[in-house]
Amino acid sequence: MFGDMISNEEVKSFLQNEIKMGKKSGTYLFHGERGSELMEFTLAFAKALNCSEEPLDFCGRCDVCLRIDSGNYPDVEVVEDPTGIKISQVRELIYKASSSSYEGRKKVFILKDVENLRAEAANALLKIIEEPGAGTFFILTSHSLNIIPTIISRCTAVHIKKKSPEEMGVTSEEYEFFFGDVGEIERYKKSDIDLSHPVSYGDIGEHIKNYVKDGDIESRVKIQKSLRDFMGNRKFLEDIEKIYFAEEIYRGSRDRNIAEGIMYEGILLNNDLSKTERLLYIKGMLRFPVNLQLALKMFFSEI
Structure with a gap:
């Protein structure tokens, strides 16, 4: 549930309000520094849009939430490419976005690291994110705003801040060693590594x-x-x-x-x-x- 997530209270309130408003479609840009919880909030929003148990939130326990977490929910798709999302991937995305929902709920397409979009892919993407079809949501993620302005202008920007050392339960020195990267800090906390060696x-x-x-x-x-x-x-x-x-x-x-x-x-x-x-x-x-x-x-x- 959103209430169980630590940090970014304003973001949680905003996302819950978006669901409360009953939006039929939308395009969002989740952005934040490296180490911020972009995917945690992205998947939380995708679950909240589709959860079968909590109408204005997500339960994290139902079949829908569990399948989204495991990457096995057909109406939530993550598109990524370390070298930059290509036009062929965007064309496939456009085809899927125009198709009916598999589960009869919301279709959510998550495009990771859109700052690395190839130029031709970015131009093709503009057409579909400007006016998503009913029941279709696009969530773009980026670690910077070095994105072509026409894409930014078509998105609702959501800034995800890093957790603080206090929220992570570590010292300032430990936090700075990992540059505030939430994932790495969590892994470190489970180890007995001496950072001073x-x-x-x-x-x-x-x-x-x-x-x-x-x-x-x-x-x-x-x-x-x-x-x-x-x-x-x-x-x-x-x-x-x-x-x-x-x-x-x-x-x-x-x-x-x-x-x-x-x-x-x-x-x-x-x-x-x-x-x-x-x-x-x-x-x-x-x-x-x-x-x-x-x-x-x-x-x-x-x-």
Whole structure:
């Protein structure tokens, strides 16, 4: 139920009011920093629109809520693509949106990370989100508002804020270590990891490999510690050592999302604001088919 969700009281009230108004359709843009609970609120809204037990809320226990949580409810579909949602996916979405509901309730289409939409996909999407058919809802999610204005103008924007350290039940130091990422903090709280134990930047490649293999929070923490060690020592490192660090990241994984995430955290840890614009530009290059190895070398040579 909305009442069981911690944080974002204004958002919960707004979403409940949207349901109370009995809207037949709608298009929403849920946006917030990385680590904010975009999908938790998105799925909560999808459940509230379809729950069979709570007319102005969701119960979290009925067959509908449980199937939405497990991804097995046919009228709630999540569309995502790490490289950016493509026009073929949007065309399929348009076809499904024009079809009848499987369960006789609301159809909800969730499009993740719309800041990465391909241009042709964004143009095709505009036509369907402007006037959704009766019983059809679109929820777009984004970690930034770097989205074409015509899409933003067709959406009701909903800003999801991160939970505070107090709401998460952790210290400020623990919260800042994970940049307020709710998911990672929850995993950390279930572990006995010592955040104060240092890790060398030279081992980041091995930690990335382990994380890709197992996805465990300990490897994730070691990646973060390696990055912090590099950032703390970068002014004393030769160019060749910075390039080595970039090579180790590339050796650990050639997944562009992992590289982009490490770059993003490097920018957050960077205290030289004069470099921020340039670093953001290099990170943004990963949205295009550039050489990942070269982009990593450029980024960590300049940071």
